[in-house]
Amino acid sequence: MSRALARLAAPEFNLALTLNSGQVFHWLPHRNGFVGAIGDAPVYVEQRGDELRTNAKPQFVARYFALDHPLMDIYRTFPNDPTMSEALTFCRGLRIIRQPAWECLATFITSSMKQVAHIAQISHTLRRKFGKRLRLAEIELFAYPTVAALAKTSELELRKCALGYRAKNLLGTARMIANGEVELEKIRAMNDDDARAELCRFPGVGEKIANCVLLFAYERVRAFPIDIWIERVLRETYFARKRKITAKRLREFSQSYFGEFGGYAQQYLFHHARSTRKKGAR
DNA sequence: CTCCAGGTTCCGG
DNA sequence: CCGGAACATGGA
Numbered sequence: 001m002s003r004a005l006a007r008l009a010a011p012e013f014n015l016a017l018t019l020n021s022g023q024v025f026h027w028l029p030h031r032n033g034f035v036g037a038i039g040d041a042p043v044y045v046e047q048r049g050d051e052l053r054t055n056a057k058p059q060f061v062a063r064y065f066a067l068d069h070p071l072m073d074i075y076r077t078f079p080n081d082p083t084m085s086e087a088l089t090f091c092r093g094l095r096i097i098r099q100p101a102w103e104c105l106a107t108f109i110t111s112s113m114k115q116v117a118h119i120a121q122i123s124h125t126l127r128r129k130f131g132k133r134l135r136l137a138e139i140e141l142f143a144y145p146t147v148a149a150l151a152k153t154s155e156l157e158l159r160k161c162a163l164g165y166r167a168k169n170l171l172g173t174a175r176m177i178a179n180g181e182v183e184l185e186k187i188r189a190m191n192d193d194d195a196r197a198e199l200c201r202f203p204g205v206g207e208k209i210a211n212c213v214l215l216f217a218y219e220r221v222r223a224f225p226i227d228i229w230i231e232r233v234l235r236e237t238y239f240a241r242k243r244k245i246t247a248k249r250l251r252e253f254s255q256s257y258f259g260e261f262g263g264y265a266q267q268y269l270f271h272h273a274r275s276t277r278k279k280g281a282r
Numbered sequence: 283c284t285c286c287a288g289g290t291t292c293c294g295g
Numbered sequence: 296c297c298g299g300a301a302c303a304t305g306g307a
Contacts, residue, residue, distance in 0.1 A: 022288060112289040118305065119288080164303030169290085206290045226287035246297070270288070 008050055008058035012071040014093030021094055021271040023216050025107060025120040026127065026144075035136060037099050037127075038064045039141045042136035051183075055136065066095045066219075074221075074261045082238045084265065087272035091198075093172050094271065096215060096264055101184045102177070102218035103144040105199070108209045110163060116274075125161045126150075151178035165255040169204025176202060192220050207251075215263040224254045224262040233273050 019027045019034055027036035033046025033053070038060065045054040045061060054061050063070070071093075078084050110126075111119045122146070130145035130153065150158075151174040154181035158167035176182050182202065187195045195218060199210035207226075226234070231250065237255065239245045258265040 046288095089297070108288080111287095113287055113302085114289095114304080115287045117287095121305090159303090162304060166303080180285070203297090204290065207299075208289060225288070228286090230290065274288085 003045075005053040005055060006111065008062055008067075009050060010047065010052045010065070010067055011050045012093055013047070013050075013052075013095060014066060015045065015052065015065075017091060017094045017271075018065065018097060021091070022116050022274065023212075023267065024097060024099060025116070025123045030139065035139055035141060037134055037141050037143050039103075040132060040134065042134040042139070042141045044136060044139075051270045063098060065097050069095055069221075071095065074264050077259050077261045078265050078268075079086060079257055079259070081237075083233065084269070087265075087268040090275070091268040094268060095099050096219075096221060096267060099138050099217045100144070100220060101187070101213070101217040102147055103211045105173065105184070105202070105205070105209075106144065106150070106170060108212045108216075109173060109202070109204045111212075112166060112168050112204065112209070122162060129161065147174050147177045150174035166204060169202070171192075172203040173205070177181045188218060190221065195220070196223075211263075215267075221261050222255075222259075224251075224258060224266045225253065226250060227270070229270050229273050231268060233269050 015034070027034045030044065030162055031046070035042070035044050035045060037043065038056070041060070042063065043054060043058055044057045045052055045056075052061060075088060078088060103166045107119065110122045110174050114122070125276055126145055127142035130149045131142040132146075133141055134141040147222035150170065153171065155171050163170060177184060182198065187198050190198060192214065195214060196207070198233045199213055200207065205213075211223040211225035215225065226247075233246060234250050234254065238257070254262060254266070
């Protein structure tokens with residue numbers, strides 16, 4: 001495979017960090033890089049310094065990994081405080097990628113109250129069971145199941161994939177899209193608030209998951225998902241020794257304090273907190 | 283065994 | 296608007 005790899009410039013980018021930061025869940029280590037599907041395309045990609053090598057079309061890969069995002073300009077908008085600075089040092093080169101909307105929405109519906117490792121496991125199970133089989137040389141890969149494919153399964157069948165109570169939500173969402181009740185592409189034209197409200201019409205989608213989808217699939221880089229990790233960071237860092245900080249207050253603070261690239265700041269804080277505080281590092 | 287994980291929804295103050 | 300409880304599953 002290595003003979004046929006195309007090359008593309010990828011300055012200010014850290015592939016491994018980006019793929020392991022909890023925004024996308026199906027890429028697997030392979031040789032010197034990773035294999036995964038970008039939509040229906042089987043992709044191998046590896047990083048050598050400031051360059052990527054891939055079997056796929058360079059522009060296609062560059063778009064997926066958002067290599068056009070002005071990372072240096074984005075960093076300049078980050079607030080200047082110790083916690084944010086540490087996260088930036090730790091996560092430099094992490095990019096918010098452009099995921100297909102349906103795949104991102106469906107994956108985050110299965111993410112509620114689940115560890116990252118388990119979200120990945122569910123993604124692989126669903127792909128293998130209901131997704132299109134793809135081939136990359138000797139490797140077998142699977143696309144995420146289409147809306148139609150999941151819409152015609154059953155709650156029972158999905159529960160067999162360890163979805164638990166999320167099965168009903170995933171199925172209901174697939175059916176709402178399959179019957180035209182909500183059109184994911186129409187959301188692209190909406191402003192952030194309308195888009196968020198539209199996403200919240202799906203069962204199992206509340207503000208947090210809607211914000212993840214806005215950030216990871218609709219390129220709304222201001223969207224600031226607040227999960228338990230981020231909530232801890234906010235409370236401990238910016239509201240230390242304060243009682244009674246409501247969810248509403250946290251939401252308002254994060255929107256104003258982190259600014260126009262709040263979604264980026266959020267992902268850096270999230271990944272840094274998770275990486276440094278799980279292996280007994282505290 | 284107990285605790286917790288990239289939450290949402292429903293219900294009673 | 297706010298706090299609690301129920302909801303499934305598996306890894307630590």
